[in-house]
Every structure is written in structure tokens, then in C-alpha cells.
Amino acid sequence: MTGADFLQLDPSRAPARGVTEWLTGQLRGAIADGRLSPGARLPATRELAADLRIARGAVVEAYQRLREEGLVDGRTRAGTTVRSAPARPQRAGRRSAAVTTPTSPHPGAAPSGIRLDLYPGLPDLTDFPRAAWLRHERAVLTETPAAELGYGDPRGHPVLRAELAAWLSRTRGLRVGADGIIVVTGVAQSLALLGQQLVRDGKNIVAVEDPGSAGAVQQLEHWGVHARPVPVDADGLVVERLASTRARSVFVTPAHQFPTGVVLSAARRRDLVEWAGRGRLIIEDDYDADQRYDRAPVAAIQPAAPDLVAHTGSTSKSLAPGLRLGWLVPPPRLYDDLVVARRASDLGGPALAQLVLARFIASGDYDRHLRRQRARQRHRRDVLLEALAAALPDAAIGGVAAGLHVQVTFPHLAGRLDDRDLAADLARRGVRVQPLRMHRHTPGEPGLVLGYGAESPDGLAEAVGIIARVVAGAGGSRGRSLCTPVSIGGHLPQEPAPDR
Structure with a gap:
């Protein structure tokens, strides 16, 4: 069968701007569950595109992604054929029982029996944009001098820091240059660095949202920082309750509070900055601010008070947690100490992955x-x-x-x-x-x-x-x-x- 009858594909179910991803997923699933058996031939790209009434380029790109994943072979005479019968894919975020024990506490590992x-x-x-990422990765491997593969700058590769500074300024309104950013392995490392700094400074009490991220609280408490809950209502953190905590810092998710999903109101933002102006610190977790669907996301707090805010975010929600790539923009007074702590923790992040992300952003592929x-x-x-x-x-x-x-x-x-x-x-x-x-x-x-x-x-x-x-x-x-x-x-x- 070819065309619209092939796998009963219905392009009307594809998102308006995601036809390639939709088609790739449909074909990948058909290979996994046996509807496309080893040796099965896929329709010619021109035929499938015509019958689905989509651009041929979308079909070509989908086939290319499957080839890169090792699921199909593409030969001139035989066309594109299913290469082998891979193991049934798991839903995103899962690991097989063979590699993850039922007692694993890792958030990405679903216990046995979860469907x-x-x-x-x-x-x-x-x-995950495999084709685009692979294209940039090949370019990095081709163009990167051998010297770049040594121990790098613990602040992060300067090329990535420059791209992040421009991107964060354009999308989140941050007031920061490349020399104000520390590349980290996700927000978890930002919290580890900040938590240790707070303990060194004798400011080991932090106010947290209630309800709020259990994972963030666990991270901070692991490093000796004691959490004090502050209630959240429809306008976000109830700032007036901060005084009763005696905390010298506060952890907030203002753009999209976790887990309630509310946005910190403008009045509360002003009150929070005023509170922090008395020698205190705001830790701003911008964990998914780029995922706003009804309007542009609200600006970060950092631009209003760069001397009072430690802003952090990552690619864990936008690309994949496994990349372990994120950023920390601390107040200038803490920057040098945090860089020293970063160097002591792991000598810096992986250069190749940072360079790939830098190209991914610069090319417009990230947007x-x-x-x-x-x-x-x-x-x-x-x-x-x-x-x-x-x-x-x-x-x-x-x-x-x-x-x-x-x-x-x-x-x-x-x-x-x-x-x-x-x-x-x-x-x-x-x-x-x-x-x-x-x-x-x-x-x-x-x-x-x-x-x-x-x-x-x-x-x-x-x-x-x-x-x-x-x-x-x-x-x-x-x-x-x-x-x-x-x-x-x-x-x-x-x-x-x-x-x-």
C-alpha cells in the first residue's frame, strides 16, 4: 500500500508546524510494533508526500532521521527499507527493567508495570531534534581544533556563553554578558553551587514556595540549607510572609510556579525585589519559561535587580534532561566564588556538547x-x-x-x-x-x-x-x-x- 492508505496515516492529526516530527514518530512506532517488518519497503518520498498532501521535504527529512537512528536503510534501487526489528520503544523518560531496578528512585525511571x-x-x-543536532555535532567535530578538547574554562566555553547571553537577553530580558554566565549541568548543579555558597556565608536558611518543588528543596537541604515554607496563592508567593521565616534567601519559580502553575504577579515581584534589597538573595528557577502557549512568557525577575537575583535555567525541558546543559547567572558579588566552586566540583563541563548547543542556538534551530x-x-x-x-x-x-x-x-x-x-x-x-x-x-x-x-x-x-x-x-x-x-x-x- 502507498499514499494515504499506507499505515492509515492521517496528516490532519499532525501539528501545524510539526509534520516532520509527526511522520517520523508514526513510522518509528510502526517499525517498533511490527506493522513494518524487517525488509518492508517504505513508499517513495514523492509518492507519500503527494498522497498525504504534504511537502516532499518533510518526508525526506523523516526518512533521514530514521536512517540516522539505524531503523531503515536507503539504497538507490531498493528504495528505503526497514533495517531490523528493534526492541519495542519505551515512552519518553523510561528505562527498561533490564537496566533499571524496580527500586530506582530516579525520576526518569518508571517502576515496573507503568503503562x-x-x-x-x-x-x-x-x-528530540536528532537530525539538526547531528548536523551541528558533525560540524563541531570537523571544525574544532584539538586544543579545544583539553580542560576548559570552568565558567563554560566562551562561545556558548556568548550565545546564551544573546539568547537570554532576547527571550528572557536578562541583563548579562558572556562574562556573567556560568554553564552548569542543569539547575540541580546551580542549586548545589548556591547552596554551598549560602552555607559558607552563614546564610543557611532559605524560604521556599509551599507547595513547591520537592526536588529543589531536597537539593538545597542536601547541601545543608534549611527550607522554610511560604504559602502560594493565585498571585504566587505570598511575599509578606517572608519576614516570619528569618531567611536571607528565597527560591522561587515566578514565570510558572511549580506545581500550581500560577504566575507571580507584578505587585508581588516588586515586593520581592524590595525584600531582597536588604542584603538578601532571590534564586530564580526559570525551569520552563520558554513553554508558554497562550502568550509570550513574562519577563524574568533578574532584569529588575541583577545584583539581587541568581537566575538559572536549562535545556532539560526544551531538549532533553540527558544533555545536562544549563546556565547560572548569579549576582556579580557571588560570581567569582561560584566559579571557584564549579572548578572544584568537576573542572568544567564537556566542551563538545557546549559547542553543539552554541551552534544549535546561533543557527536558529533552537528557536x-x-x-x-x-x-x-x-x-x-x-x-x-x-x-x-x-x-x-x-x-x-x-x-x-x-x-x-x-x-x-x-x-x-x-x-x-x-x-x-x-x-x-x-x-x-x-x-x-x-x-x-x-x-x-x-x-x-x-x-x-x-x-x-x-x-x-x-x-x-x-x-x-x-x-x-x-x-x-x-x-x-x-x-x-x-x-x-x-x-x-x-x-x-x-x-x-x-x-x-
């Missing part, structure tokens, strides 16, 4: 990838919200249209439902979610934090149906929790948030 993965913070790793990614993620978020509204009309869904997760609370079941037990029950049914209680310091309404980045639209709808049935069973559980507390894989109820 639908709604873990927050995981992007769709199958959409193009982000635009395609936003279209895909917005569609998945819409599917999830529509399914939640239909199946769980009494649930409350908060936050702006952004990021890779939504928070869902069940106010009508307050006092009758333990969300940790709910998450454990769902895991037994093959659905991985996070209980909201994991991110709370003080009691509150039961809820779940649901990620939609790593699951297909059909999978999201199916997962919501399962969640609704389990929650409905809790409606008659007055005076008792939904089920007996269970530890899935030994770690689920205490499992940390995804590494930043």
Missing part, C-alpha cells in the same frame, strides 16, 4: 524547535484539560497555559482522600502520577500533579479515564483514606521531582 506515564516535567524525548514543541505540547495540554473537564467536573485545575504539567485538586474530597494513596493505587493500575502532598510542607486539599509532555494524546485521555474511576471510588470512602498506603517500587510516595 501510562504522566510524571510531571518530562518532555517528549522522541521529539524553530521551541516553536514546534510549543504546538505539540499545547495540543496535549488541551486534550488533557478536555478529558479532565469531562471526567472529573468537580476537580479544580489551576495555572496558566504553560509548561509540561497541570495541578488538579479535589476540594470536594478534602478529608476523605489521601492523594499519596491515590497515586499508589493508580500506579498499581499502570498510571504514574505525582501526589500533590509530595510538594506540600503544610496540609492542603488533596490533588495530583499530572505531566503531559511524555505521553501521547490518546494515552492522556485513557489515563484520565482511569484516574476518574479511582477518584469516583473515593467518593464513598468517608472517614478513611482511599486505600492502604503502598510503596510502589519502594519509592513512589517519596520520589523526588525531576532533576532540573
Whole structure:
């Protein structure tokens, strides 16, 4: 079969700016599940493009990506044929049982038996721009002098720092040059460096959002920094409550608060900067600010007070956590000490990966990838919200249209439902979610934090149906929790948030 009958492909389901990614995913899935067996011939690119009524270039690019992944062979006479029968691919963020034990606490490793993965913070790793990344990687390997492969600058490669400075200025409004940036292995390393600095300075109390990122709190506390919770409402962090914590620093996610999804209001931002002006520090985690779907993201706080803010972000949500590439823009007074600490920790990051990212940004491929990614993620978020509204009309869904997760609370079941037990029950049914209680310091309404980045639209709808049935069973559980507390894989109820 060829054309529109081939695999029953329906181009109307592809995102407007993501036809190549959609077609690649469809073909990759067909090879994995056996619909395209070893030796099967794919239609000629011109024929498939004509029957699907899409640009031939999209088909050519999709075939090229499959060749780079080792899934197909392309020969002039035989055409493009399936190369071999690869192992059935896992959903983004998973590892096979052969390499990950059931007790692994790593946020990217789904316990055995998980079929639908709604873990927050995981992007769709199958959409990683392999072809573009490989093109830049080849150029870097061809053009980079041997001397560049030695021990590098612990601040990060100067080429990447220059590209990041321009990109952060253009997209996030940051006031920074190349000499004000430290390239790090993700936000986790930023928190490690800042946490150790706070302890050295005798300022080992940090205010944190409540609810807020459990993973960030764990990182800071590991380095001896003690967290003090401050409540979050519809306008973000309640800044007036900071005074009672006696903290000299605060950790915030102002562009898209985790997990509630709210944006720190303009008035609260001004109050926060005023609070920090008394010799204090704002740690601004910009973890997914480039994933805003209804409008341009709000500007970072750093431009309003570069001497008071340590701004950090990474490519973990936009490209892949496994790249371990991020940035830290600290106040100038802390910069030299943090560079010394960075050198002591690992002597600096990998030069090749930094140079590839620099080319990826400079070429415009990063911005193009982000635009395609936003279209895909917005569609998945819409599917999830529509399914939640239909199946769980009494649930409350908060936050702006952004990021890779939504928070869902069940106010009508307050006092009758333990969300940790709910998450454990769902895991037994093959659905991985996070209980909201994991991110709370003080009691509150039961809820779940649901990620939609790593699951297909059909999978999201199916997962919501399962969640609704389990929650409905809790409606008659007055005076008792939904089920007996269970530890899935030994770690689920205490499992940390995804590494930043």
C-alpha cells in the first residue's frame, strides 16, 4: 500500500508546524510494533508526500532521521527499507527493567508495570531534534581544533556563553554578558553551587514556595540549607510572609510556579525585589519559561535587580534532561566564588556538547524547535484539560497555559482522600502520577500533579479515564483514606521531582 492508505496515516492529526516530527514518530512506532517488518519497503518520498498532501521535504527529512537512528536503510534501487526489528520503544523518560531496578528512585525511571506515564516535567524525548543536532555535532567535530578538547574554562566555553547571553537577553530580558554566565549541568548543579555558597556565608536558611518543588528543596537541604515554607496563592508567593521565616534567601519559580502553575504577579515581584534589597538573595528557577502557549512568557525577575537575583535555567525541558546543559547567572558579588566552586566540583563541563548547543542556538534551530514543541505540547495540554473537564467536573485545575504539567485538586474530597494513596493505587493500575502532598510542607486539599509532555494524546485521555474511576471510588470512602498506603517500587510516595 502507498499514499494515504499506507499505515492509515492521517496528516490532519499532525501539528501545524510539526509534520516532520509527526511522520517520523508514526513510522518509528510502526517499525517498533511490527506493522513494518524487517525488509518492508517504505513508499517513495514523492509518492507519500503527494498522497498525504504534504511537502516532499518533510518526508525526506523523516526518512533521514530514521536512517540516522539505524531503523531503515536507503539504497538507490531498493528504495528505503526497514533495517531490523528493534526492541519495542519505551515512552519518553523510561528505562527498561533490564537496566533499571524496580527500586530506582530516579525520576526518569518508571517502576515496573507503568503503562501510562504522566510524571510531571518530562518532555517528549522522541521529539528530540536528532537530525539538526547531528548536523551541528558533525560540524563541531570537523571544525574544532584539538586544543579545544583539553580542560576548559570552568565558567563554560566562551562561545556558548556568548550565545546564551544573546539568547537570554532576547527571550528572557536578562541583563548579562558572556562574562556573567556560568554553564552548569542543569539547575540541580546551580542549586548545589548556591547552596554551598549560602552555607559558607552563614546564610543557611532559605524560604521556599509551599507547595513547591520537592526536588529543589531536597537539593538545597542536601547541601545543608534549611527550607522554610511560604504559602502560594493565585498571585504566587505570598511575599509578606517572608519576614516570619528569618531567611536571607528565597527560591522561587515566578514565570510558572511549580506545581500550581500560577504566575507571580507584578505587585508581588516588586515586593520581592524590595525584600531582597536588604542584603538578601532571590534564586530564580526559570525551569520552563520558554513553554508558554497562550502568550509570550513574562519577563524574568533578574532584569529588575541583577545584583539581587541568581537566575538559572536549562535545556532539560526544551531538549532533553540527558544533555545536562544549563546556565547560572548569579549576582556579580557571588560570581567569582561560584566559579571557584564549579572548578572544584568537576573542572568544567564537556566542551563538545557546549559547542553543539552554541551552534544549535546561533543557527536558529533552537528557536524553530521551541516553536514546534510549543504546538505539540499545547495540543496535549488541551486534550488533557478536555478529558479532565469531562471526567472529573468537580476537580479544580489551576495555572496558566504553560509548561509540561497541570495541578488538579479535589476540594470536594478534602478529608476523605489521601492523594499519596491515590497515586499508589493508580500506579498499581499502570498510571504514574505525582501526589500533590509530595510538594506540600503544610496540609492542603488533596490533588495530583499530572505531566503531559511524555505521553501521547490518546494515552492522556485513557489515563484520565482511569484516574476518574479511582477518584469516583473515593467518593464513598468517608472517614478513611482511599486505600492502604503502598510503596510502589519502594519509592513512589517519596520520589523526588525531576532533576532540573
